[in-house]
Amino acid sequence: MTASMPRPGDAAADRPSGPRLVTSTAPIIEIEGLAKRFGSLHVLNDISAMVSVGRVTAVVGPNAAGKSTLIKAILGMVRPDRGRILVNGLAVGRDADYRRGIGYMPQASHFPENLSGREVLAMLRHLRGPSAEYDEELLDTFALAPELDKQVRTLSGGTRQKLNAVIAFLFRPPLLILDEPTAGLDPVASGILKDKILRCRSAGASVLLSSHVMSELEELTDSVIFMLDGSIPFQGPRAELQRVTGEDRLERAIAALMNGVGR
Amino acid sequence: MRSTAKILRYQLRDVLRGRWVLVYTLLFLVMTDALFRFGGSGDRVVLSMMNVVLLLVPLVSIMFGTMYLYHAREFIVMLLAQPVDRTSLFLGMFGGMAFPLAGGFVVGVALPFLWHPWSGFGSALAVLLLTGALLTLAFVALAFLVAVQFEDRAKGFGVAVLIWLLSAVVYDGILLVLVASLWRYPLEQPLLVLSLLNPIDIGRILLLLEFDVAALMGYTGAVFNRFLGSALGKAVALTALVSWTVIPFLVGLRRFRAKDF
Numbered sequence: 001m002t003a004s005m006p007r008p009g010d011a012a013a014d015r016p017s018g019p020r021l022v023t024s025t026a027p028i029i030e031i032e033g034l035a036k037r038f039g040s041l042h043v044l045n046d047i048s049a050m051v052s053v054g055r056v057t058a059v060v061g062p063n064a065a066g067k068s069t070l071i072k073a074i075l076g077m078v079r080p081d082r083g084r085i086l087v088n089g090l091a092v093g094r095d096a097d098y099r100r101g102i103g104y105m106p107q108a109s110h111f112p113e114n115l116s117g118r119e120v121l122a123m124l125r126h127l128r129g130p131s132a133e134y135d136e137e138l139l140d141t142f143a144l145a146p147e148l149d150k151q152v153r154t155l156s157g158g159t160r161q162k163l164n165a166v167i168a169f170l171f172r173p174p175l176l177i178l179d180e181p182t183a184g185l186d187p188v189a190s191g192i193l194k195d196k197i198l199r200c201r202s203a204g205a206s207v208l209l210s211s212h213v214m215s216e217l218e219e220l221t222d223s224v225i226f227m228l229d230g231s232i233p234f235q236g237p238r239a240e241l242q243r244v245t246g247e248d249r250l251e252r253a254i255a256a257l258m259n260g261v262g263r
Numbered sequence: 264m265r266s267t268a269k270i271l272r273y274q275l276r277d278v279l280r281g282r283w284v285l286v287y288t289l290l291f292l293v294m295t296d297a298l299f300r301f302g303g304s305g306d307r308v309v310l311s312m313m314n315v316v317l318l319l320v321p322l323v324s325i326m327f328g329t330m331y332l333y334h335a336r337e338f339i340v341m342l343l344a345q346p347v348d349r350t351s352l353f354l355g356m357f358g359g360m361a362f363p364l365a366g367g368f369v370v371g372v373a374l375p376f377l378w379h380p381w382s383g384f385g386s387a388l389a390v391l392l393l394t395g396a397l398l399t400l401a402f403v404a405l406a407f408l409v410a411v412q413f414e415d416r417a418k419g420f421g422v423a424v425l426i427w428l429l430s431a432v433v434y435d436g437i438l439l440v441l442v443a444s445l446w447r448y449p450l451e452q453p454l455l456v457l458s459l460l461n462p463i464d465i466g467r468i469l470l471l472l473e474f475d476v477a478a479l480m481g482y483t484g485a486v487f488n489r490f491l492g493s494a495l496g497k498a499v500a501l502t503a504l505v506s507w508t509v510i511p512f513l514v515g516l517r518r519f520r521a522k523d524f
Contacts, residue, residue, distance in 0.1 A: 075343070076343065078523040096349075099347075110337040112273075112335070127270075127342070
């Protein structure tokens with residue numbers, strides 16, 4: 001089997017064994033038959049999906065489509081009723097070690113309120129154990145240093161969001177999960193973040209992100225997972241999306257999907 | 264387990280930074296010291312403190328425990344995105360709350376005994392400290408169970424207060440009514456079992472058995488002296504009290520592991 005001849009079944013076929021050639025379609029996240037309900041509400045309806053290595057995949061869809069629940073299920077924060085998720089070949093829900101390879105930027109900030117930014121960073125470093133290289137680039141480009149000694153509670157929403165971004169990238173994770181990453185950031189900061197995401201992709205990282213800002217997705221995304229009412233009516237690369245909807249621009253293509261085109 | 268130790272460390276630092284543990288310690292210190300100054304001898308101070316401990320320790324433990332876990336929600340959510348398993352997290356949080364509370368109580372009550380001359384039961388003081396510490400663990404475990412179970416904070420606090428009222432006040436009232444209305448029947452054994460079902464009653468029994476003032480407790484005291492003797496009675500009561508920590512903790516842990524954040 002060679003990397004120059006990717007066939008559709010390849011990635012799945014050679015996943016279980018050790019080192020392998022990374023083809024462009026190899027999955028870093030595999031989701032099979034995932035179902036979750038909160039009370040009588042089916043938030044995830046037997047969904048299956050795949051996130052490829054080295055690509056930026058966007059989860060899009062209207063509000064309450066199940067995007068956040070999907071992301072939280074991948075992180076192990078929401079326990080699914082059925083189905084399974086593999087991250088880098090490791091099953092989610094057994095132990096927590098697979099999260100070593102994930103950098104997560106939540107939509108809302110979750111910080112222990114009475115710690116300073118510096119203490120939060122020190123705590124996370126200590127928790128993950130010694131690492132060769134921390135990626136503190138964003139700390140400099142966001143010019144966060146003067147804010148780090150203040151208690152997180154006193155920081156503005158945008159600054160907290162920057163701190164979240166720093167944390168997501170800090171351990172150079174092979175998989176980045178970014179939930180509405182630029183919400184609350186000013187244009188300069190969101191530009192910095194987008195550049196960072198693209199640089200990480202070039203360096204081989206995989207990215208799963210959700211966003212409502214279509215212009216931002218236009219710049220970043222290679223693949224789209226479109227969610228609606230807890231199902232995934234469409235998923236695939238941009239070219240495929242364009243073919244199915246006949247729309248060039250991502251915004252119009254997504255709008256077409258919402259209106260039922262391609263189903 | 265390594266991450267449990269780490270989480271415990273952060274939580275201890277966090278709890279000690281908020282000064283309320285210090286206030287809690289000083290409260291016991293001042294009360295114990297005052298009892299000495301009002302002319303109490305060692306064992307009378309212990310006996311007076313007993314009633315304070317049996318009411319105050321459970322109340323503070325369950326209220327602070329519930330508040331603390333609700334307050335730590337952000338911290339929990341942040342750590343759940345890290346390679347930390349939920350059991351380590353829950354264990355670390357529990358220790359981070361229960362140890363400072365139990366330690367504050369022990370230090371606050373014990374210190375005045377160092378600078379006041381006293382005579383009496385050294386073992387009584389030991390049992391008082393042990394009972395208070397175990398009651399702290401039990402009510403923090405109950406608090407965690409409540410906070411994990413109820414997403415709504417107001418409801419959680421309500422249930423916490425209810426649990427305290429029930430075990431500190433209402434339960435004994437019910438037993439009293441039971442005894443008064445069924446005085447014709449031999450109630451020793453049912454009463455013994457019923458007392459073991461309430462952690463605060465267990466604490467009281469442990470202390471009174473130690474003081475040899477079981478007569479003060481009248482009926483129940485006689486029952487316990489007769490049925491359990493001394494060594495066996497203590498063993499049974501201690502086991503029951505420890506179960507009040509272990510069982511709520513395990514149920515809470517189970518809920519915590521299955522919870523959606």
